Amino acid sequence: MSFLGIDLGTGSLKAAIVDEEGREQAVSSVAYALDTPHPGWAEIDVRIWWRALVDALAQLPRELRDGVRAIGFSGQMHGVVLVDAAGAAVRPALLWPDSRALDLLDAWPEPQPNPVAPGMAGPLLRWILRHEPQSARRTRWALQPKDWLRVALGGACVTDASDACATALASPAGGWDDALLARLAIPREWFAPLAPSYAAAGTLSERAARELGLRAGIVLATGAADTPCAALGSGLSADGDALLTTGSGGQIVVLANDEPAALRGLHCYRAASDHWYRMAAMQNVGIALERVRGWLSFEWADAYREAFGDPNYLAADGASGVAAPVCASNLTFLPYLTGERTPWLNPQARGGWLGLSLEHTRGAMMRAAFEGVAFSLRAGLDAIRASGASVTALKLAGGGSVDARWRQLLADALDVELYALDCPNAAPRGAAILGALACGHWQTRDLAALAPGATRVAGPRGDAALAARYARFVELYGCVEPWFGGGASERDGQK
Numbered sequence: 001m002s003f004l005g006i007d008l009g010t011g012s013l014k015a016a017i018v019d020e021e022g023r024e025q026a027v028s029s030v031a032y033a034l035d036t037p038h039p040g041w042a043e044i045d046v047r048i049w050w051r052a053l054v055d056a057l058a059q060l061p062r063e064l065r066d067g068v069r070a071i072g073f074s075g076q077m078h079g080v081v082l083v084d085a086a087g088a089a090v091r092p093a094l095l096w097p098d099s100r101a102l103d104l105l106d107a108w109p110e111p112q113p114n115p116v117a118p119g120m121a122g123p124l125l126r127w128i129l130r131h132e133p134q135s136a137r138r139t140r141w142a143l144q145p146k147d148w149l150r151v152a153l154g155g156a157c158v159t160d161a162s163d164a165c166a167t168a169l170a171s172p173a174g175g176w177d178d179a180l181l182a183r184l185a186i187p188r189e190w191f192a193p194l195a196p197s198y199a200a201a202g203t204l205s206e207r208a209a210r211e212l213g214l215r216a217g218i219v220l221a222t223g224a225a226d227t228p229c230a231a232l233g234s235g236l237s238a239d240g241d242a243l244l245t246t247g248s249g250g251q252i253v254v255l256a257n258d259e260p261a262a263l264r265g266l267h268c269y270r271a272a273s274d275h276w277y278r279m280a281a282m283q284n285v286g287i288a289l290e291r292v293r294g295w296l297s298f299e300w301a302d303a304y305r306e307a308f309g310d311p312n313y314l315a316a317d318g319a320s321g322v323a324a325p326v327c328a329s330n331l332t333f334l335p336y337l338t339g340e341r342t343p344w345l346n347p348q349a350r351g352g353w354l355g356l357s358l359e360h361t362r363g364a365m366m367r368a369a370f371e372g373v374a375f376s377l378r379a380g381l382d383a384i385r386a387s388g389a390s391v392t393a394l395k396l397a398g399g400g401s402v403d404a405r406w407r408q409l410l411a412d413a414l415d416v417e418l419y420a421l422d423c424p425n426a427a428p429r430g431a432a433i434l435g436a437l438a439c440g441h442w443q444t445r446d447l448a449a450l451a452p453g454a455t456r457v458a459g460p461r462g463d464a465a466l467a468a469r470y471a472r473f474v475e476l477y478g479c480v481e482p483w484f485g486g487g488a489s490e491r492d493g494q495k
Contacts, residue, residue, distance in 0.1 A: 002067045003441070004214075005233075005432030006053065007074040007226060007425075008145050010034065010095060010248040011286070013052040016428035017064045020441065022450040027425050028059035035092065040099040042119065043092035046081060046148060053149070057212045065213055071153070071204065072435030073223025074230075074427040075146025077166045080121040082128070085140040087151055091132065094124045095145075096249075097283065097338045101127040102347050107184055113172045113262045114165070114269070117339075118347050122168030125186050142190040146223045153212075154205025155220040160197040161270040162224040172259065174270050197224035197272040198437035198444065221438035224272035226427045227251050227279065232272045233430030234395050234421055235451025244394040244410075244418075245426070246401040250285035250377050254278045254389050263387045265343040272434060273444055278389065280342040280380030285373055288335035288351065292369040296362045306363030307370055308405040331355040331364055332469070332476055333372035340376070343383040344477070348484040354476060370406065371466075374413035375473040381414055393417040395454055397426040404457070411458035412466050419454035426452075 002025060007014040012031040018024050030052040035043045057065065078096035083089050101123035108116040108123075116123065121142065129136050143151065144163040151157055161174025169186070170176050174194060181188050195201055201222040209216035224232070230245050231253050239257045244250070256276045260268050267279040293303045332354050339347035353368060384391060396418050401407060411418045423429050433450060436442050442450070 001069050002064055003432040003435045004068045004071045005428035007427040007431055008049060008076060008149050010076050013056050014425060014428045015056040015060060016425045016432055017060060018429055018432040024423050024429060026060050026064050028056045030056045034095055042095040042098040044095060045092050046089045054211055068214060068218055070219040070221060070435035070439040072221040072431035073146040073150050074226045074431040075144060077225040078120045079145055080124050081143045081145060081148040082135060082139045083141050083143060084138050090138040091135045099339060099347055108168060114267050115341055115345050116168045117341055120168040126184055139190060141192060147192060150201060150220055150223060153208045153220060155202035157192045158195040158201050158222055159192045160222045160224055161194055162197055162228045162272055164194060165269050166225060172268055195222045197222050198434045200438040219439040221434040223431060223434055227253060228272040229430035230397050230426040231277060232433055233426035234397050237448040242391050242394050243397060245397045246285050248287040250282040252280040252381050252384060254384060265345055265383050266387060272430060273447060278384060280384050282342055282376050282380050283338050283340055284335040284376060288337050288373055289369060291337060296366055298366060303366050304403055304405060307367040331360060331368040332473055333368040334477060335372040335376050342380040350484055370409060374409050375470050378413050378470055393419060396420045407458045411460050412463045413470060415460045417456060418458045420457040422453040
């Protein structure tokens with residue numbers, strides 16, 4: 001007996017099978033690229049997601065697929081998929097990095113219980129109603145990405161609180177805000193009813209089963225957003241447990257037993273279990289590093305070597321490590337290529353290098369990019385600390401946090417102990433756990449015992465020079481923010 005977890009991410013789809021003890025048995029991944037038909041847009045044809053799912057399942061051993069008893073779902077947050085009454089997508093899915101609705105955020109005046117970004121379902125649907133009335137007329141449901149996938153597999157048309165509360169159209173508890181929908185003239189009937197993330201929500205259809213090489217009738221869980229799924233799969237189960245995930249974006253999640261107070265710049269959302277979580281959400285992690293790598297014409301191995309030096313440099317001096325040979329001390333990179341959420345709340349923020357000279361190499365520019373991304377994560381963590389949470393250790397998850405040199409830089413920049421999870425695929429594992437809960441194999445009281453092992457991989461070394469570069473990074477952003485407009489300082493000045 002086993003359980004399948006599917007994580008529908010921004011840049012790839014992952015599938016993981018776990019056994020009845022919660023141990024990962026197999027994992028597969030298929031990458032894809034989002035479309036940008038106009039500057040600032042971020043879309044994808046849902047048929048690409050379906051092909052990725054078929055290919056990912058084909059990579060899993062047949063004997064493991066035969067034993068799957070339930071399927072759970074994890075998905076990228078905030079975007080929206082419009083489907084007609086037959087369940088067919090009426091247009092490409094709109095994704096969270098999309099900024100086309102930037103000028104429509106006035107419908108969410110401050111203060112809000114959670115920050116509102118243009119790539120959330122609310123602003124995107126407002127844009128659709130204004131600019132694509134033909135799409136609106138064909139729409140029956142406005143689904144979150146993971147909900148579209150479950151419905152495509154034959155599941156019920158429902159959603160869960162962890163996704164609903166992040167649409168800018170619901171209360172922090174996840175209930176749809178009928179008054180807001182009426183004020184925005186967004187049809188209330190577009191929105192699916194809520195169910196617990198771990199509830200059963202239909203079964204796998206015959207058609208989908210044939211395409212995926214699975215048995216028809218498998219229980220489908222409602223599922224949850226990718227961040228709470230990663231928290232669940234990572235073993236966060238107690239108040240104060242903390243997790244850093246690094247993928248296309250980055251999130252720092254701190255679990256809470258009760259609803260935390262609303263704090264500017266931070267998100268307060270529902271977890272996949274019955275908890276809440278406080279989150280700092282940074283948009284530009286892997287997405288920024290990947291773009292810089294492309295600009296500089298690096299393969300990833302070369303990017304790490306040129307930015308950090310010899311891959312064995314950490315081992316050369318024992319536990320203390322040695323400094324990387326490339327120094328970015330007079331070069332700063334702002335990674336805000338798609339705007340930023342925590343802590344700046346500025347979708348118009350942009351990035352770039354400052355301090356370039358003729359002496360700088362591609363390696364120095366790549367190193368500055370790694371540092372800039374680490375500093376953006378530190379700015380988010382500082383916001384959490386300012387809210388009263390004491391964070392000295394973080395569990396580490398996500399495909400963008402494997403290299404030992406990058407981990408050490410994160411530990412130094414964030415001033416935390418980092419513990420890598422023994423299960424690197426936290427989000428699909430969390431989704432699989434939801435599937436097991438949905439079919440009754442586990443109960444929510446069992447979650448603490450399912451926590452995977454974690455190994456300390458890096459600790460802060462008290463790098464004063466790096467701390468000084470971080471202070472300059474924050475100062476630099478404050479200096480250039482007026483160029484972009486729309487930031488916290490500008491809004492505060494208007495009050």
